[in-house]
Amino acid sequence: MAFDKFKDECGVFGIQPYCEAANLTYLGLYALQHRGQESAGLVAAEQGRLTCYKRMGLVADVFSEAALRDLTGDAAIGHVRYSTAGESRLENAQPILITSHHGQIALAHNGNLVNAVQIRESLERSGSIFSSTSDSEVILHLIARSSAAEIEDAIVEALAQVSGAYSAVFLTADKLIAVRDPHGFRPLAMAELGEAKLFASETCAFDLIDAKFLREVEPGEMVIVNERGMVRSLFPFEKKPTRQCIFEHIYFARPDGLMFGESTQAYREALGMKLAEENPVDADLIVPVPDSGVCAAIGYSRQSGIPLSFGLIRNHYVGRTFIEPKQSIRHFGVKIKLNPVRSLIEGKRVVLVDDSLVRGTTSRKIVKMVRQAGAKEVHMRISAPPTTHPCYYGIDTPTRNELIASSHSIDEICRYIEADSLAYVSREGMFSSLQGSRQEQYCDACFSGNYAVPFPKNGAPV
């Protein structure tokens, strides 16, 4: 008996008290859409009664005007979930709303628990019923089993039993509770709007609705907001070293945010500059791989003095339901998204800048496409170290076997993608480019294999 899927990257949001809580949550999820395109949902509380609405799809498709009109009340939490092929199902969408002897509780969870399989097996043996394959449901069962009188104590009891990553918001009849695991793997920020308190995975959700960013929820902290917006803060868990996810900065977060004390965009430009400093190349043109490589490419161009042009154009209308022609069209999967600009590229020595190189297959197609558009040389530069290890704390990376850097040297990868040269930012460079935070506060397990929390063999994605 095993779970279908444990890993997922997600976005969470919560607000209380605010007259249009559901509508603001909808807007917040809109801003967090890049963190999960599979499903979206929200739970709103009206006079102590919680109602859940969730569907598969993008935020704009999930919520109709009629749906939002029905989600009345002055407290709400919301969730967007990442899409991975096949195993996505409505049962796994969040928030999860349950009824227990503590009353109604809703949970929106970002992160991944490494001991969920073990706890689930034990709960099932003593009679619990699971209705999803999500690890998040384990937390709710543990809360339901707790005999603590206060809901916040039940939550603490439950979370004390799980290990791994969680940045979570809970909603009850009268409380909005935000918690971040002791390592603080995943982000969780806090803001205010009038008397309302808000939580979101990223600060861009606050910007959209003109809420004022206050601070991050700290690793190991539980913040409890009551019906009048008053705040209590607890640190109920055993203290552990902070291990914030460096990959959020490099790849996942929207650039227009503050996270872990850094400006994401400034950091990405700095990585691009460091990349140019560590790995210069004699070339004519910097071309970003859109959209993720743009900030680093700007940094690379600034540091190297080589001009930048958008030599690869992205088709912004590409959706997930694209119907492929039956006849083979070369490199079709990439072509539908990217088109090289021959007039800019032809005859040039081109430096492609991207923020990651995972399996190598896409990079290989892009290099070929750029060469066919007339580039004399194609140099690939990656604004991160080689990705050698999977993430067990909430980012849906491929298994180790699929990570090309886990088993191949940089030279071998360069030959595979058929580039003239390939280089990555060094681990040192990655950390020295930080401005407001320190190396020790970060988890870089995907680059180093240094896992802060051990995981049971059968619980981990291999």
Added chain:
Amino acid sequence: MAFDKFKDECGVFGIQPYCEAANLTYLGLYALQHRGQESAGLVAAEQGRLTCYKRMGLVADVFSEAALRDLTGDAAIGHVRYSTAGESRLENAQPILITSHHGQIALAHNGNLVNAVQIRESLERSGSIFSSTSDSEVILHLIARSSAAEIEDAIVEALAQVSGAYSAVFLTADKLIAVRDPHGFRPLAMAELGEAKLFASETCAFDLIDAKFLREVEPGEMVIVNERGMVRSLFPFEKKPTRQCIFEHIYFARPDGLMFGESTQAYREALGMKLAEENPVDADLIVPVPDSGVCAAIGYSRQSGIPLSFGLIRNHYVGRTFIEPKQSIRHFGVKIKLNPVRSLIEGKRVVLVDDSLVRGTTSRKIVKMVRQAGAKEVHMRISAPPTTHPCYYGIDTPTRNELIASSHSIDEICRYIEADSLAYVSREGMFSSLQGSRQEQYCDACFSGNYAVPFPKNGAPV
């Protein structure tokens, strides 16, 4: 009796003979999606029988796998249409497929006829029935009225009676016919794929499907493709001076294309450089207004030496069905699309680069937003001359009254948008930045009021 709406910008596509003609047309429309998000449709010909499929919506939503499966045959034309508030209706979607004594004829039309109202009134007086408010339907009625034996002669007869802009593809039981009006206002390019010949508004449609760009259809040319892909070219109309649309280059076309002998992206970068040369400013940071101002901003940064950063982040998930909160949130309309990056902007003297300034209302909001994010100074630079006149040849510009530059000086506009300075590229600069084409070949009526084709008073959008 008047038409609801004459002006529309659109994209057209055609292919014959190709075994998966409808599927390739679908892909072509995907690449042309930026030219029209209101409706999409295609007509496919199977053994001389034409079938039409069109719907309101984006290409990805309009076509299901089942729909494409049913659209068999080895010839097809397609169309995407631009959305303008309110007046969009399925009746006005294209291609239009009709039956006349010439048999079935389908039309996909880009451009605007200036004498359509007059012709329509005359046709109605003699008993014609119109089922849409589109000017394109006039062309089909004129064809139906023609007693010419050959369909191409009937088309020539019909087009000889209209004036204005048309880049059009026709499909009949056995012919694919592409025509461009004598002034050549709107683009139309030609390609081949195996023995098939293809036409599209922009070359990016060919890139996606690996078709080989051959040349542009020339102003006043009619190209007739038979069932085996053989081509005849005619110039059946009175010769007129070429007047290609400069605004396609500046704003409308996808940057990754060749049009009118120019690389769109290279031209936009050159405009940005010219803008910097003509209108320098002592500043710390160049920030493009995404996505349209990006290429010009790169040029401005390159010429001025001032570093560029993406200080405004665009939310790519914004769709048209966005549900607004009831409570007022400041500048909401712009905020949902753009978010400033305070950490990059704070304390800086910022140059915003955009490709157009039409009513001034959006620019005003963006300037305010950037200032609130901490900019010390905000300078606006526009990579086009002031837009002073509406377009009657196929681009849906506002009426003259709404164009702020038609009645206000640059200084007045600058005060209105509350910028520290405002400057545009000069008309001379706009033309001298061209590389492969000459000023005389262009229509710049929207900047100059020099209309190549006169328009009857009641036919024109005032």
Added chain:
Amino acid sequence: MAFDKFKDECGVFGIQPYCEAANLTYLGLYALQHRGQESAGLVAAEQGRLTCYKRMGLVADVFSEAALRDLTGDAAIGHVRYSTAGESRLENAQPILITSHHGQIALAHNGNLVNAVQIRESLERSGSIFSSTSDSEVILHLIARSSAAEIEDAIVEALAQVSGAYSAVFLTADKLIAVRDPHGFRPLAMAELGEAKLFASETCAFDLIDAKFLREVEPGEMVIVNERGMVRSLFPFEKKPTRQCIFEHIYFARPDGLMFGESTQAYREALGMKLAEENPVDADLIVPVPDSGVCAAIGYSRQSGIPLSFGLIRNHYVGRTFIEPKQSIRHFGVKIKLNPVRSLIEGKRVVLVDDSLVRGTTSRKIVKMVRQAGAKEVHMRISAPPTTHPCYYGIDTPTRNELIASSHSIDEICRYIEADSLAYVSREGMFSSLQGSRQEQYCDACFSGNYAVPFPKNGAPV
């Protein structure tokens, strides 16, 4: 060049002036749903501006609350259309709304024109464009071609050129016009509600909305209702003998109506009594074939004294999208609709009463099913004469070849359907059962081949 499909049975409705005209029309179409399940639509006029809304599907599915909310105005006409396999398309749905030099005109038409193909070919030769394959569109083209100053004169001019069946309602900017062809093949009734005047194919549409039935529109009459509900009546056509459709009474109309001066239900009961009188049988039980045979079965039971039971139960939830199992299940097509009640039938001599026997295939399955449920004998009685000829005036009967009675004797049909006996009502019996109307007023071409209006060879469904 030929039409896809000429024949269709339909329902029409019209009302003016009434504040909720579209909503009442929707209700009227609801009551007329049995006359057409393929498509439904309505045109509403608000201050002289006509708007059309039509879709494929049942009335309840076609109209949403939002759609009705948008169809404002105090005049409306509506239409439901019959579904026949394959050839149903949105283009053929009604009402048809067009713009001509007479302004906007909408038409909802019930009936079939026998010379539509000839007129269409001639219109196309002189430059008309057709956008559907419906014969009704011909009427609108003829109106558009008319130079008459008044719209009613243009309608008269147009209708004077067509021959065949039409009961039609027209809506213009200010008039509601109802017309019935000189033979009066199809029904059309008139009612009032306050100052509003209403027209409908059947009186049940009036009952639903508490409108007061006034009279039938007479054969050859045109009734013109102005904006204040005032009525003018004209008889602008050459007078012809009345030929109302007897099949409406026998089969098509809803039983709870008055039509052609008869109560449909009373007539059906009388037919059942006549059937029993003409064709008695020594039996134990009368079983109606639901739902169409119920009234006649009551009459048969009453006349014969043999008790009636509902020995065949109909599944009222059967829709048209039923998904068949792959594995063969005997008689499945009929079984999903009808189930015999073994406990009632077993050991009995059963008389099945139905209102028609067209191809014989369904009757054959029902006889077998009843026999398998234990009937000792199965006698089939049909409350109409044998159907030997197709209808060219608006009822979608099969072609002559498919009508089993056109080429087989009653004995042969009886053997084919494997009944113990088979009998029909005689033509004399059919007419002598009428109470308020006379034989001469009826068209019974489907039973006799006496066609009142000749039809051109290539125009007729063979």
Added chain:
Amino acid sequence: MAFDKFKDECGVFGIQPYCEAANLTYLGLYALQHRGQESAGLVAAEQGRLTCYKRMGLVADVFSEAALRDLTGDAAIGHVRYSTAGESRLENAQPILITSHHGQIALAHNGNLVNAVQIRESLERSGSIFSSTSDSEVILHLIARSSAAEIEDAIVEALAQVSGAYSAVFLTADKLIAVRDPHGFRPLAMAELGEAKLFASETCAFDLIDAKFLREVEPGEMVIVNERGMVRSLFPFEKKPTRQCIFEHIYFARPDGLMFGESTQAYREALGMKLAEENPVDADLIVPVPDSGVCAAIGYSRQSGIPLSFGLIRNHYVGRTFIEPKQSIRHFGVKIKLNPVRSLIEGKRVVLVDDSLVRGTTSRKIVKMVRQAGAKEVHMRISAPPTTHPCYYGIDTPTRNELIASSHSIDEICRYIEADSLAYVSREGMFSSLQGSRQEQYCDACFSGNYAVPFPKNGAPV
């Protein structure tokens, strides 16, 4: 803490082993559609893996061809659920599929448990989480809590703790299990098709798919079907007096079935005859209230010799999404469903026959409608005794306060509905009309208040 809704009438189906198990289940649900129009669902087992598919809506709308294609495997159970205003939600749809330490178990349940609230509260206190407000979920939690090694033992352990009504089918990785509560309140029949065994709430589900009815599952019996279709039968519960629901016969069941050893239709006709015998009236015409009063009306007519006509016509296209006009139209709610046939009714002394009179409001409207259609007298006859008590065992009757017969004499009711006379079948007549079963085997609590199973005060619908 209380449940939203405990009472529901439903239909269940199960089959194993059969290659197209899901498709046959779909067909079975089609035949059982009258038992529940709110939601439909099925769980199919493919090689020991269970998959659930359920939606709100009618069977024909819930299941698409694609959905059925995906529900592979050779065992399936299905469920349709009754719609009651407001409280219907997808969470309450069935079958319910859960994962426990016994593996996957699916349940489709018809009936109502009277002690579910108490058990639920106790389970929640010890940490169980409920995801619906359905009483059926309680059964699954009790199974999950059981430590029995075999799933059938766990089911017996669970059911031994609940009291009330259940006719249920369970599906596990390899077993199909049918159970009926010791009183046998609700029906459950058994059939075979090849080697497959089938269960259904009514035998009409077997007729549709040509399965052979074997027998009813007996009160207190558990039937276990293994993967090869072999059957074991157990009687694991304490024996109790049989109390089958007489209301199924009178009202709820489809007439074309055998249930509790009776032919439903024959019983209804016998009730009609008894009604005429006990309550004769001097009248001209029997008119059934369609559809439910038809069988009794036939019996009444047969016994009394008064002719029967369908003087009230039902609109079969009425759906639940009917859009009402804003302006008041008299009796609209009933008129959209029923229309009187004036020509049959006018001047007659009419006997209306119906199978129940619950609140009296609908009967009152029908009497008025028939009188307005010209009836000289209107006599109401009900083929059941007065409904004085609510059902706690699975039929969704109104609360006692709403049952007019609970607080008013027959005379008072007669005055309220404004009939000339009103009469019911007597309790004795109701039982003496049975042919194959005896009074003692029936629950008639809704007519007598004799509840076989006591219910806790707060668990019962008041």
